[in-house]
Amino acid sequence: MSVQGALEGRPVIIVGAGFGGLFAARRLARGGAQVVLIDRRNFHTFTPLLYQVAAAELEPEEIAYPVRTIFRGQRNVRIVLGEVQRVDVLARTLQVGQLVLDFGDLILATGSTTSFFGVQGAPEHTLPLKTPGDAVRLRSHILGCLEQAALQPEKAERMRLMTFVIVGGGPTGVEYAGALAELIRGPLARDFPLLDLREVRVILVEASRTLLGVFPERLGEYALRRLRGMGVEVRLAARVLSVGWRSLNFEEGRALEAASVVWTAGVRDGPAPARWGLPTARDGRVPVESTLQVAGHPHVYVVGDGAYIELDGAPLPMLAPVAIQAGEAAADNILRTAVGRPARAFRYRDKGTMATIGRNKAVAILGGRGFSGFVAWVIWLAIHISSLIGFRNRLLVLTNWAWDYLFFERGVRLIDPNP
Amino acid sequence: MSVQGALEGRPVIIVGAGFGGLFAARRLARGGAQVVLIDRRNFHTFTPLLYQVAAAELEPEEIAYPVRTIFRGQRNVRIVLGEVQRVDVLARTLQVGQLVLDFGDLILATGSTTSFFGVQGAPEHTLPLKTPGDAVRLRSHILGCLEQAALQPEKAERMRLMTFVIVGGGPTGVEYAGALAELIRGPLARDFPLLDLREVRVILVEASRTLLGVFPERLGEYALRRLRGMGVEVRLAARVLSVGWRSLNFEEGRALEAASVVWTAGVRDGPAPARWGLPTARDGRVPVESTLQVAGHPHVYVVGDGAYIELDGAPLPMLAPVAIQAGEAAADNILRTAVGRPARAFRYRDKGTMATIGRNKAVAILGGRGFSGFVAWVIWLAIHISSLIGFRNRLLVLTNWAWDYLFFERGVRLIDPNP
Numbered sequence: 146m147s148v149q150g151a152l153e154g155r156p157v158i159i160v161g162a163g164f165g166g167l168f169a170a171r172r173l174a175r176g177g178a179q180v181v182l183i184d185r186r187n188f189h190t191f192t193p194l195l196y197q198v199a200a201a202e203l204e205p206e207e208i209a210y211p212v213r214t215i216f217r218g219q220r221n222v223r224i225v226l227g228e229v230q231r232v233d234v235l236a237r238t239l240q241v242g243q244l245v246l247d248f249g250d251l252i253l254a255t256g257s258t259t260s261f262f263g264v265q266g267a268p269e270h271t272l273p274l275k276t277p278g279d280a281v282r283l284r285s286h287i288l289g290c291l292e293q294a295a296l297q298p299e300k301a302e303r304m305r306l307m308t309f310v311i312v313g314g315g316p317t318g319v320e321y322a323g324a325l326a327e328l329i330r331g332p333l334a335r336d337f338p339l340l341d342l343r344e345v346r347v348i349l350v351e352a353s354r355t356l357l358g359v360f361p362e363r364l365g366e367y368a369l370r371r372l373r374g375m376g377v378e379v380r381l382a383a384r385v386l387s388v389g390w391r392s393l394n395f396e397e398g399r400a401l402e403a404a405s406v407v408w409t410a411g412v413r414d415g416p417a418p419a420r421w422g423l424p425t426a427r428d429g430r431v432p433v434e435s436t437l438q439v440a441g442h443p444h445v446y447v448v449g450d451g452a453y454i455e456l457d458g459a460p461l462p463m464l465a466p467v468a469i470q471a472g473e474a475a476a477d478n479i480l481r482t483a484v485g486r487p488a489r490a491f492r493y494r495d496k497g498t499m500a501t502i503g504r505n506k507a508v509a510i511l512g513g514r515g516f517s518g519f520v521a522w523v524i525w526l527a528i529h530i531s532s533l534i535g536f537r538n539r540l541l542v543l544t545n546w547a548w549d550y551l552f553f554e555r556g557v558r559l560i561d562p563n564p
Numbered sequence: 565m566s567v568q569g570a571l572e573g574r575p576v577i578i579v580g581a582g583f584g585g586l587f588a589a590r591r592l593a594r595g596g597a598q599v600v601l602i603d604r605r606n607f608h609t610f611t612p613l614l615y616q617v618a619a620a621e622l623e624p625e626e627i628a629y630p631v632r633t634i635f636r637g638q639r640n641v642r643i644v645l646g647e648v649q650r651v652d653v654l655a656r657t658l659q660v661g662q663l664v665l666d667f668g669d670l671i672l673a674t675g676s677t678t679s680f681f682g683v684q685g686a687p688e689h690t691l692p693l694k695t696p697g698d699a700v701r702l703r704s705h706i707l708g709c710l711e712q713a714a715l716q717p718e719k720a721e722r723m724r725l726m727t728f729v730i731v732g733g734g735p736t737g738v739e740y741a742g743a744l745a746e747l748i749r750g751p752l753a754r755d756f757p758l759l760d761l762r763e764v765r766v767i768l769v770e771a772s773r774t775l776l777g778v779f780p781e782r783l784g785e786y787a788l789r790r791l792r793g794m795g796v797e798v799r800l801a802a803r804v805l806s807v808g809w810r811s812l813n814f815e816e817g818r819a820l821e822a823a824s825v826v827w828t829a830g831v832r833d834g835p836a837p838a839r840w841g842l843p844t845a846r847d848g849r850v851p852v853e854s855t856l857q858v859a860g861h862p863h864v865y866v867v868g869d870g871a872y873i874e875l876d877g878a879p880l881p882m883l884a885p886v887a888i889q890a891g892e893a894a895a896d897n898i899l900r901t902a903v904g905r906p907a908r909a910f911r912y913r914d915k916g917t918m919a920t921i922g923r924n925k926a927v928a929i930l931g932g933r934g935f936s937g938f939v940a941w942v943i944w945l946a947i948h949i950s951s952l953i954g955f956r957n958r959l960l961v962l963t964n965w966a967w968d969y970l971f972f973e974r975g976v977r978l979i980d981p982n983p
Contacts (some may be wrong), residue, residue, distance in 0.1 A: 187711065187979045213755040220757065226711040226979075241613055244715055292606065292645040296663055336632040338639065404694075560606045 155249035156181045157479055158239055160229050162189050162212045165449030165468035165475075166254035170183055174219040178483070181248075182242055183225045187211055190277055193465060194529060196317055198280035199407075200324035201288070201332075205277035232421040234442050250444045250479045253423075253431070254472060257450035257463055260411035260428070266388040267312075271408035274317060283407060285560045287325070290404050291333060294558070301402075305371050307345040308403040310393060312385055313410035314351025315358065316500040319368050321409065322349040323503035326375045348378045348401070350412075357508065359462065359498055359516075364508040367517045371502045412450060426453045435490035437475045443482075446475040454491065461493055470494065499525045514538035553554060570774035574668035575600045576898055579648050579657055581608050582630045584868030584887035584894075585673035591895035593638040597902070599961045602644045602660055606630055607786040609696055611891045612884060613948060615736055617699035618826075619743035620707070620751075624696035631974035637714075651840040653861050653937040669863045671896045672837060672850070676869035676882055679830035679847070685807040686731075688788060693736060702826060706744070709823050710752060711979070714759055720821075726764040727813060727822040731804055733770025734777065738787050740826065742922035745794045767797045767820070767959075770803060776916055776927065778881065779934075783927040786936045790921045831869060831882050845872045854909035856894045862901075865894040873910065880912055889913065 147518045157173055159166045162184035170182045188209040197203040216222040227241040232251070239246050259275055261267040272283045284558050287309065294306040309325060326347045334342050347357075349372065356372075356379070357365040372379055384396040418426045423439055426432050430453035431439060437443045437452065449468035454461045461467045470493055478488040499509035499521065507521035516524065576592055578585045581603035583901045589601045607628040616622040635641040646660040651670070658665050678694055680686040691702045706728065713725040728744060730737050745766045751762050768775075768791065775791075776784040777799065791798055803815040811821045838844045842858055845851050850858060855869065858864045866954035868887035880886045889912055897907040918928035918940065926940035935943060 155602075187707065204623060206623055211755065214751075217754055217757075223758070225715065227715070242715060288606065289645075296646070296661060336630065336638050338636075339642070343805075432789065 147295075155237070155247050156223070157250045157252065158183065158246060158248040159252045159254060160184075160232075160239075161254035161256055161449070162186070163192070163254060163256050163449060163468065164465045165256075165452075165472035166252065167472070168469045169214065169254065169448060169472035169476040170222060172473045173479065174216065174222045176476065176480040178221065178480065180219075180222045181225060181246060182212065182216070182222060183227060183229060183239075184212060184228070185228050187213065187224075189215065192275075195274055195277065195280045196321040196324055199274055199283040199287075199321060200328050201284050202324060202328070206283055209277055232499070234422060234439075236446050237444060246411050248444075249483075250446065252448060252471065252472070252475050252479075253413065253444045253451060254447075254449045254468070254533050255451050257412040257504040259408060260413035261408065262411055264385050266386060267385070267408060268399060270390055271312065271406040274407055275412075277286075288560045291329075291337060291340065294344075295337055300344075304344050304346075305402040306392065306404045307340075308401070309346065309405045309407070310350060310401065310403045311407045311409060312350045312393075313408065314349060314353070314379070314381070316498075317409040318349055318351070318407075319356055319358035319372065319502060320500055321407065322347055322372055322377045322379075323375060323501070323506075326372075326377050327503050330376065346378060347376070348380060350380050350383050351455045352382070352384045353380050356381070357500060360500070360508060360510060360531065364510070364515050364517055367508055368500070368502050373507050375503055423447075428453075436478055437471055437491050438478070438488060443488075446478070448472045448475050454493075456491075456493060457563040464498070466496060468495060494531060499528070501525050574666050575642070576663060576669045576671065577602065577667040578671045578673060579603075579658075580673035580675055580868070581605070582611070582673060582868060583884045583886065584674050584675075584871075584891035585671065586631075586634070586886045586891070588671050588673065588867060588895040589635065589641060591892045592898065593641045595637065595895065595899040597640065597899065599641045600636070600644060600665060601631065602646060602648060602658075603631060604645070604647050606632065606643075606645050608634065611694075614693055614696065614699045615740040615743055617696060618693055618702040618706075618740060619747050620703050621743060621747070624700055628696055628844060641848050649928035651706060653841060653858075653864050656863060667863075669865065669901075671865045671867060671894050671898075672842075672870060673866075673868045673887070674837065674870050674882070676826060676831040679825065679832035681830055683804050683806060686804070686827060687892075689807040689809055690731065690825040690964070692827055693740065694831075706824060707979045710748075710756060710759065713763075714756055719763075723763050723824045724810065724821040725767075726759075727767065728765065728821070728826070729767045729769060729820065729822045729825045730828060731769045731812075732827065733768060733772070733775040733798070733800070734828065735917075736828040737768055737770070737826075738775055738791065739919055740828065741766055741791055741796045741798075742794060742920070742925075745791075745796050746922050749795065757943045765797060766795070767799060767822075769799050769802045771801070771803045773801050775800070776919060779919070779929060781926060783929070783934050783936055786927055787919070787921050790925050794922055837866065837870060842866075847872075855897055856890055856910050857897070857906035857907060862907075865897070867891045867894050873912075875910075875912060883917070885915060888913060918947070 156179035160183050163181055167189050170180050172541040175178050188211050191208040194208045198205055213224050225241055228239050229239060231240040237248050239248060247555045253348050273279045286459055292304045294303045294408040297303040311322050319475045329345050356368045357364040364366040386394045386396045388406055392400050393406055394400045403549045413428045423431050430451055433447050434440055437446045437448060448471035450463040471491060482488055497511035499507060501522060505522050506520050507525040509516045509521040509524050575598035577600045578589050579602050581601055586731050589599050592599050607630050612628040612857045613627045617624055632643050646662055648658060648660050650659040654951040672907050678692045692698045709725045713722045716722040730741050748764050774781060774784040775787045788798055792829035801804050805813045805815045807825055812825055813819045832847045842850050849870055850865050850866040852873045853859055856867060857870060858866045890910060893910040901907055901912060916930035920926040920941060924938050924941050926944040928935045928940040928943050
């Protein structure tokens with residue numbers, strides 16, 4: 146029986162058009178399956194560059210691409226824009242809006258939400274950086290604080306407006322701290338000639354003793370030196386106790402007045418899969434078998450940040466490369482089982498990790514080797530540009546970066562043009 | 565006494581960074597005056613291209629530019645982001661946020677708001693096209709209607725979702741109708757292969773008997789032929805009686821089911837100047853003397869859409885070129901009166917008017933001559949690109965247009981990435 150014949154009846158439904166869902170849909174579409182791809186948004190987001198939108202370096206549409214356009218050539222992929230209300234894994238049906246859809250196999254790739262680790266006040270008083278909307282709001286907030294500071298005669302209040310705290314010393318926090326320091330000391334210094342920029346503070350707060358915990362220690366130390374050289378105050382082993390409307394408090398008793406607290410410290414799964422009757426681990430992720438199927442539900446696969454995948458005793462990190470590879474592996478298993486072949490165990494290939502720290506500087510591990518400085522930055526640039534979906538996006542981002550690089554200038558600094 | 569000396573005390577305050585305010589500020593800054601430029605937004609908008617943002621052809625940041633960056637080199641221009649609460653024209657003070665500022669001269673360039681001519685339901689149920697926020701919302705609304713239509717099995721409801729009505733046959737209405745027809749029948753037809761696009765209707769409604777009333781009749785007829793050739797239904801002499809949540813009604817008794825009604829029919833001044841004790845004409849505009857000063861208040865100038873300027877017995881239209889020239893004339897008069905010279909009467913030079921109707925086609929009057937077709941389109945393109953503020957914006961817009969032209973493809977079709 147051909148794959149096409151076997152899959153002709155009930156389609157494969159994929160929930161979520163992030164990295165996991167998108168790459169699963171591509172693989173299945175090429176394999177001849179009937180696919181329904183559901184997302185709340187009509188675009189895929191290239192999340193590794195979100196921090197550059199929040200630093201006014203890129204615009205949201207440069208890191209987002211309409212899902213319909215990605216699958217334009219593929220007649221066997223149907224796109225549905227909507228929120229999934231209900232999944233019945235036993236009856237194999239799913240409700241989105243007023244539609245009820247049957248599925249043969251289901252891939253849940255619903256991603257993650259921010260984890261605040263129970264820090265009091267953090268959900269209300271910190272700014273997240275998970276979606277293009279978050280990034281635009283963060284950019285508007287920071288520019289708005291500087292506009293207010295420019296009109297504020299009292300020094301204490303002015304300094305509070307110009308204190309920017311970033312909680313979390315992982316890749317997002319490190320990258321954003323560097324980009325923000327460059328934005329403020331470069332183009333914004335020229336835009337706000339009357340502000341005393343020595344009053345601006347960019348503070349990066351990390352609970353552990355090193356930055357970039359996922360990297361070898363040497364690269365974390367390099368990032369620390371670079372950030373401090375750029376004027377970023379880095380506070381290691383600093384645990385946030387609570388966040389208030391105007392300040393944040395540390396466990397060791399100190400407090401900090403700040404109008405902007407950005408939260409990049411953690412991610413956890415959204416609550417949806419638990420509602421749909423699937424088992425969940427402590428952090429809300431769904432444990433899957435080595436084949437990415439949910440135990441007892443061989444037609445349900447979970448990939449991406451929402452999946453708890455243990456390999457060699459340790460859980461895989463919530464990163465884009467893991468989601469991409471798991472999405473493709475789940476798609477392969479669906480194509481295999483459709484023709485009676487057994488599902489295969491997922492193997493994650495760590496192709497490398499990297500983070501950029503401002504203009505020209507980055508850290509990277511590739512093929513087990515660590516790189517830092519300009520070489521790492523060029524690698525970072527090449528990999529990110531080639532990964533962007535759609536030739537036009539690549540061209541736009543490259544233009545923007547070239548502009549930034551040549552003129553030490555950011556492209557756009559509009560405060561929320563949408564309202 | 566030098567201009568600089570005369571103006572050193574109280575600054576010139578300009579309210580509004582649209583065309584009138586921006587060009588007044590430029591002229592005054594170059595003349596050595598101390599200038600305070602106040603706006604609610606941190607960017608200037610190139611409004612003639614707003615309709616292209618609403619048609620998913622350009623992004624808001626391509627037609628907007630930060631005001632601070634425009635005046636970066638000019639130390640004598642202070643930018644204030646905020647809403648003006650109160651103007652005291654006698655005491656010559658103005659309140660913005662918690663700041664109270666003294667002024668020597670004041671230029672009000674506060675622009676216009678949409679006029680609904682008392683049509684019932686129009687303010688609540690139609691979509692305006694006055695700001696970048698309006699344009700992004702309109703784009704999201706139209707893309708959202710097509711997404712809903714793609715899931716809608718009932719034909720009547722599906723057709724309602726795919727009926728797009730544009731009220732107003734002036735330049736904005738004509739340009740948007742053409743751009744929308746091209747968007748839907750081009751890129752969206754490829755994105756929505758399952759939709760029957762013969763069910764889509766783009767309807768342009770005009771109360772008078774001709775399109776483009778400000779142009780010679782021949783060019784209005786050309787626009788009518790072109791739009792009809794592109795599949796736009798044009799209804800002339802059709803007066804809208806009321807707009808409801810799902811439909812609109814005409815005076816002659818007919819009704820039309822439509823999920824999207826765009827209102828481009830009229831503009832009127834915002835209510836602010838009346839609140840501040842200035843005289844206003846029937847449409848809310850402030851009548852000014854031939855020198856652009858308000859009668860009895862020689863230190864208060866009004867320019868742009870908010871000014872009622874009568875020349876040779878007829879009021880000047882609310883158009884960008886009028887605002888630009890009046891802004892510069894008001895600035896010149898402030899510089900003249902500062903050194904004891906008399907203010908001069910404003911003379912408007914009509915350099916031409918133009919409108920584009922889809923790919924390659926436009927109408928234009930330049931130096932009294934009428935042009936239509938491809939030649940007019942090339943003139944339109946050249947003039948608009950050269951008018952965009954900032955070299956980077958020009959480059960981006962040109963790239964986007966070249967892309968669109970070569971590939972019959974729109975750049976971006978994200979449904980409101982901000983929320």
